[in-house]
Amino acid sequence: MKLFISADIEGTTGVTHWDETKLEHPSSLGFRQQMVREIRAACEGAARSGFREILVKDGHDSARNFDGVGFPKEVRILRGWAKNPLIMMAGLDQSFDAVAFVGYHSPAGSSGHPLAHTGPRTTSYVKINGELASEFTINSYTAALFGVPVAFVSGDAALCASAKRLCPALETVAVSEGVGNSSISISPELAVERIRENSFLALSGDLKRHAITLPKRFEIEIGFMEHALAYRAGFYPGAERFSEQSVTFFSTDYFEVLKFIFFTILPA
Numbered sequence: 709m710k711l712f713i714s715a716d717i718e719g720t721t722g723v724t725h726w727d728e729t730k731l732e733h734p735s736s737l738g739f740r741q742q743m744v745r746e747i748r749a750a751c752e753g754a755a756r757s758g759f760r761e762i763l764v765k766d767g768h769d770s771a772r773n774f775d776g777v778g779f780p781k782e783v784r785i786l787r788g789w790a791k792n793p794l795i796m797m798a799g800l801d802q803s804f805d806a807v808a809f810v811g812y813h814s815p816a817g818s819s820g821h822p823l824a825h826t827g828p829r830t831t832s833y834v835k836i837n838g839e840l841a842s843e844f845t846i847n848s849y850t851a852a853l854f855g856v857p858v859a860f861v862s863g864d865a866a867l868c869a870s871a872k873r874l875c876p877a878l879e880t881v882a883v884s885e886g887v888g889n890s891s892i893s894i895s896p897e898l899a900v901e902r903i904r905e906n907s908f909l910a911l912s913g914d915l916k917r918h919a920i921t922l923p924k925r926f927e928i929e930i931g932f933m934e935h936a937l938a939y940r941a942g943f944y945p946g947a948e949r950f951s952e953q954s955v956t957f958f959s960t961d962y963f964e965v966l967k968f969i970f971f972t973i974l975p976a
């Protein structure tokens with residue numbers, strides 16, 4: 709069996725400040741090591757439940773946050789950005805049996821994490837069908853597009869709660885809770901233990917319980933921090949300016965939605 713893991717850093721235990729997420733900043737070192745420990749724990753749980761192939765996509769910033777030393781031998785790592793519309797899910801296809809997310813975080817426009825954001829920090833919110841969409845939401849729909857179930861997520865408590873609403877059978881590990889510009893986290897060792905155990909539980913038994921139904925239609929609204937970015941995004945074919953700082957886009961095809969997100973919010 710084959711598992712796809714998409715990993716981010718803001719929802720790693722303890723991460724509270726942007727400096728802690730930057731490869732070039734000395735204070736990120738310990739948190740990047742914890743990111744690796746948490747991914748490794750998810751891989752160990754998966755291996756115990758019978759997964760023999762695991763692809764880990766580094767989904768944060770440069771996507772070069774770790775080198776894979778110490779990962780189990782079942783693991784391959786996708787580093788850097790393919791520059792295709794799958795973004796943090798690059799490398800996923802129909803051949804996978806399940807998806808897991810490690811280190812995920814609350815979306816832009818919410819208060820669940822001091823670093824709540826969606827995509828680059830140029831957006832103030834992304835909504836899908838009227839609801840705030842996190843990177844988890846966007847990427848879970850990508851999994852659904854390929855018919856791959858979403859079994860596990862770790863990250864902040866508010867993200868875990870919203871993820872459960874999208875996929876009720878999902879196993880979650882809340883490693884921290886945002887309080888204003890601060891966070892309260894569990895111990896890094898406990899996070900690793902829980903991630904290892906819950907990824908095992910999530911990936912055991914009938915994986916069909918984790919299947920997500922893709923909506924039939926998608927109405928996307930993106931708010932930007934700067935009006936000029938909304939002006940620019942308004943030129944994407946089919947996009948409409950919704951307000952001075954936001955655009956909307958409609959499609960029944962989720963891959964078209966991913967293309968819209970890819971070309972309007974990501975830097976070239």
Ligand SMILES: [Zn+2]
Pocket residue numbers: 716717718813825827843
């Ligand atoms: Zn992120």
